[in-house]
Amino acid sequence: MPTYARLGQYIFLLCVFFWPASVNAAAPAVMAEKLVQGGREEVARRPIYHSAYHKGGYPPASEGVCTDLIWRAFKIAGHDLKTLIDKDIRKNPALYPSVDNKPDPNIDFRRVPNQIAYFKRHAKSLSTKIAPGDMNIMKDWLPGDIVVFRNPDHIAILSDKRNDDFIPYLIHNQGPWATEGDDFMFWHERGIVSRFRWN
Numbered sequence: 001m002p003t004y005a006r007l008g009q010y011i012f013l014l015c016v017f018f019w020p021a022s023v024n025a026a027a028p029a030v031m032a033e034k035l036v037q038g039g040r041e042e043v044a045r046r047p048i049y050h051s052a053y054h055k056g057g058y059p060p061a062s063e064g065v066c067t068d069l070i071w072r073a074f075k076i077a078g079h080d081l082k083t084l085i086d087k088d089i090r091k092n093p094a095l096y097p098s099v100d101n102k103p104d105p106n107i108d109f110r111r112v113p114n115q116i117a118y119f120k121r122h123a124k125s126l127s128t129k130i131a132p133g134d135m136n137i138m139k140d141w142l143p144g145d146i147v148v149f150r151n152p153d154h155i156a157i158l159s160d161k162r163n164d165d166f167i168p169y170l171i172h173n174q175g176p177w178a179t180e181g182d183d184f185m186f187w188h189e190r191g192i193v194s195r196f197r198w199n
Contacts, residue, residue: 031077031198032144038073039157039171042178049175057082057106066155067110069173070146073157082109085118095121112153116194119146123196130188132165141168141195147184148193156187 047064054060059068071081086105089096093103098113108114119125126145131137143160147170156172163169163182170187171180 028197028199032142034077035073035144035146035157035198036160036171038076039069039159039178040180041076042069042072042173043171043180046177047173048177049173053107055106057109059110064173064178065110066173067112067115069171069178070115070155070157071109073171081115081118084122085109085114088118088121089114092121112148112155115155116148119194119196123198126195126197128192128195130167130192132167132185135166138162138166138168142197143168144198146196146198148195149187149190150193151190153193154187154190156183 042064045061047062047068049065050059050063051065052059052063064072074081082105086103086109089099089103089108093099093101096108096114096117098111098117099108123146127140128147129137130141141158143158145158145168146155147158148155154172154174156170159169159171159180161169161180167182167184169180170183172178172183174183
């Protein structure tokens with residue numbers, strides 16, 4: 001028998017995912033679903049956390065860091081994030097301070113500050129306010145949203161799973177390998193930098 005908290009979560013999820021939506025909202029919802037699926041495929045493969053520089057840019061499939069889960073999920077969703085970021089850096093180098101006017105396609109797309117800079121320009125920026133247990137606030141935290149934390153820089157995808165306080169699980173690679181779990185509040189204590197939704 002589900003607890004009242006769990007029953008409330010079920011009702012909440014039904015409201016989020018089955019509430020009538022406009023046609024214009026359909027495309028972002030499909031993309032969000034693909035990002036969650038792509039993140040889960042990375043979790044299923046269990047690449048170990050290993051940070052290294054790779055000629056050509058791409059690390060071996062058996063390795064990865066938090067940013068690798070992001071571009072791999074985007075790739076599964078049909079978007080080449082490396083090409084998109086490299087192109088934007090070439091056109092707008094001043095908007096990527098960490099590049100310091102010395103673009104390096106072998107690593108730029110795998111750096112958290114560069115992914116932030118790209119998403120600020122090409123995705124929708126959203127509120128980072130949370131309220132555990134408050135459905136009215138947390139209903140806007142949707143699966144597929146991209147969340148950035150600090151101390152250290154870290155980036156993750158929101159899952160369609162939530163805990164009893166309506167806090168979404170994170171799909172991310174924080175080490176020792178990619179996982180999907182109830183890690184949001186641990187990272188929230190370190191600080192949220194940004195939240196994005198791909199349009």
